[in-house]
Amino acid sequence: xxxxxxxxxxxxxxxxxxxxxxxxxxxxxxxxxxxxxxxxxxxxxxxxxxxxxxxxxxxxxxxxxxxxxxxxxxxxxxxxxxxxxxxxxxxxxxxxxxxxxxxxxxxxxxxxxxxxxxxxxxxxxxxxxxxxxxxxxxxxxxxxxxxxxxxxxxxxxxxxxxxxxxxxxxxxxxxxxxxxxxxxxxxxxxxxxxxxxxxxxxxxxxxxxxxxxxxxxxxxxxxxxxxxxxxxxxxxxxxxxxxxxxxxxxxxxxxxxxx
Amino acid sequence: xxxxxxxxxxxxxxxxxxxxxxxxxxxxxxxxxxxxxxxxxxxxxxxxxxxxxxxxxxxxxxxxxxxxxxxxxxxxxxxxxxxxxxxxxxxxxxxxxxxxxxxxxxxxxxxxxxxxxxxxxxxxxxxxxxxxxxxxxxxxxxxxxxxxxxxxxxxxxxxxxxxxxxxxxxxxxxxxxxxxxxxxxxxxxxxxxxxxxxxxxxxxxxxxxxxxxxxxxxxxxxxxxxxxxxxxxxxxxxxxxxxxxxxxxxxxxxxxxxxxxxxxxxxxxxxxxxxxxxxxxxxxxxxxxxxxxxxxxxxxxxxxx
Numbered sequence: 001x002x003x004x005x006x007x008x009x010x011x012x013x014x015x016x017x018x019x020x021x022x023x024x025x026x027x028x029x030x031x032x033x034x035x036x037x038x039x040x041x042x043x044x045x046x047x048x049x050x051x052x053x054x055x056x057x058x059x060x061x062x063x064x065x066x067x068x069x070x071x072x073x074x075x076x077x078x079x080x081x082x083x084x085x086x087x088x089x090x091x092x093x094x095x096x097x098x099x100x101x102x103x104x105x106x107x108x109x110x111x112x113x114x115x116x117x118x119x120x121x122x123x124x125x126x127x128x129x130x131x132x133x134x135x136x137x138x139x140x141x142x143x144x145x146x147x148x149x150x151x152x153x154x155x156x157x158x159x160x161x162x163x164x165x166x167x168x169x170x171x172x173x174x175x176x177x178x179x180x181x182x183x184x185x186x187x188x189x190x191x192x193x194x195x196x197x198x199x200x201x202x203x204x205x206x207x208x209x210x211x212x213x214x215x216x217x218x219x220x221x222x223x224x225x226x227x228x229x230x231x232x233x234x235x236x237x238x239x240x241x242x243x244x245x246x247x248x249x250x251x252x253x254x255x256x257x258x259x
Numbered sequence: 260x261x262x263x264x265x266x267x268x269x270x271x272x273x274x275x276x277x278x279x280x281x282x283x284x285x286x287x288x289x290x291x292x293x294x295x296x297x298x299x300x301x302x303x304x305x306x307x308x309x310x311x312x313x314x315x316x317x318x319x320x321x322x323x324x325x326x327x328x329x330x331x332x333x334x335x336x337x338x339x340x341x342x343x344x345x346x347x348x349x350x351x352x353x354x355x356x357x358x359x360x361x362x363x364x365x366x367x368x369x370x371x372x373x374x375x376x377x378x379x380x381x382x383x384x385x386x387x388x389x390x391x392x393x394x395x396x397x398x399x400x401x402x403x404x405x406x407x408x409x410x411x412x413x414x415x416x417x418x419x420x421x422x423x424x425x426x427x428x429x430x431x432x433x434x435x436x437x438x439x440x441x442x443x444x445x446x447x448x449x450x451x452x453x454x455x456x457x458x459x460x461x462x463x464x465x466x467x468x469x470x471x472x473x474x475x476x477x478x479x480x481x482x483x484x485x486x487x488x489x490x491x492x493x494x495x496x497x498x499x500x501x502x503x504x505x506x507x508x509x510x511x512x513x514x515x516x517x518x519x520x521x522x523x524x525x526x527x528x529x530x531x532x533x534x535x536x537x538x539x540x541x542x543x544x545x546x547x548x549x550x551x552x553x554x555x556x557x558x559x560x561x562x563x564x
Contacts, residue, residue, distance in 0.1 A: 045265075046262070082561070083561070086557065093550060094550055095552070096371055151557065158559050188261070188263070219265065223265035223502070226265040226502060230501075235490070235493070237493050237497075238494055241490075244318075244501065244505065245318050245319070245325065245486070246321065248508045249321065249322040249323065249508075256512075
């Protein structure tokens with residue numbers, strides 16, 4: 001928990017540094033002012049997913065630059081986890097998991113939105129360096145001795161199928177010259193944890209500025225209490241589950257008893 | 260209307276879960292089985308993680324068995340002594356089973372093991388039951404009913420540590436019920452079943468218990484085995500979803516009551532034949548999934564830290 005918070009603060013600090021660096025250095029350049037509709041999403045017992053609104057404005061420093069206001073990319077990343085990818089092979093006629101590869105720090109959620117296709121916004125090496133888009137995420141292998149690419153592709157494919165990774169499925173819309181907004185769908189199966197929303201401003205293929213906001217997705221209400229109980233006091237939870245079952249069974253028998 | 264399951268970490272349709280609980284309860288009331296062998300594959304099918312399905316169904320079966328045992332106990336159809344011996348075996352078996360389950364989970368073979376055990380056990384029992392019930396149907400049509408011997412003697416009866424079970428009218432080695440109990444305990448932990456579908460035939464055909472006390476006694480020991488499995492899974496894998504278990508319990512007990520009433524309108528061998536067909540269908544579906552090429556050869560699991 002503390003390590004994720006630290007990771008988050010360093011990331012935030014890093015983005016602030018980028019933003020500050022670009023706004024203060026030399027001649028005035030465009031920069032971003034951004035926010036998100038909610039910094040806390042509560043996963044309650046009736047949670048069916050939600051839409052997150054991300055918005056902001058470009059502060060154009062040089063008014064004479066004309067109609068080219070720049071491009072905006074929005075990325076929402078979820079907490080990083082270690083993931084084991086297993087590959088099946090046919091053994092004696094049935095499909096069995098035979099190979100496994102463990103990856104470190106795989107984002108559990110990743111969504112990208114942009115005002116036009118990212119390939120048109122920046123050069124491939126820039127996109128690769130910033131890890132923009134699910135296909136450009138690179139996962140670290142815990143033990144690197146095997147060919148890992150098909151396994152990495154499997155992560156992206158499966159996470160996309162679960163709606164946890166999305167690549168430019170929603171667009172960033174401009175309202176006038178400087179205001180922009182986008183929505184990112186948060187599905188019902190979203191993992192809980194500390195998220196980060198990143199905003200990038202590009203102009204003529206160059207990164208002009210970046211901003212980030214923290215976002216917390218937490219279980220709340222009864223679901224939260226049950227989850228905490230199950231993980232903090234597993235033995236007591238087990239006993240409670242048994243007592244609930246005993247009472248339910250006895251109640252059913254008492255209600256339906258035919259005398 | 261959807262409900263978020265805190266341990267399974269997905270949202271499910273409330274009415275789908277209640278409907279499934281009711282339908283399985285109906286079948287279990289009709290056929291006198293716990294229904295875990297149908298419930299677990301169904302839950303996996305609608306997207307509940309296999310580990311959560313197995314552990315949660317154990318919890319639900321505890322409730323179903325309590326309600327069943329109370330009814331049988333009132334009629335005096337529970338052999339508590341036999342139940343205790345089966346239970347000792349069952350507890351040992353469920354500890355071993357949960358241990359196997361945890362190891363399989365860590366090496367990524369738990370889904371395969373669940374499916375394989377289902378195919379093997381459902382296949383064998385389904386076919387045996389089907390043959391038996393068809394034979395019984397043919398015999399009743401011909402009007403020739405064979406009179407069974409009161410006791411048949413096998414090598415089993417030569418085993419040591421003999422015990423007397425008054426209610427079951429048996430004098431047999433305690434090793435037999437201990438062994439059966441242990442086997443059912445292992446199955447219960449790995450497959451998320453009460454094990455009634457193994458226990459009941461074993462008690463009738465291997466132990467030679469009178470059918471009237473078999474179901475009550477089997478249910479009696481299943482309560483403790485599934486309660487133990489629930490506790491062990493809660494401690495070692497944190498996969499018991501109490502929310503899901505409650506939803507399943509509440510609708511399955513209602514279904515079971517309706518099923519019991521429907522069941523009395525059908526003849527025994529017809530019931531057994533239908534159940535056998537159901538078992539074989541579930542088995543074929545699972546076997547098919549093991550053999551056909553999966554949509555995606557890769558699957559994701561949680562890594563260590």
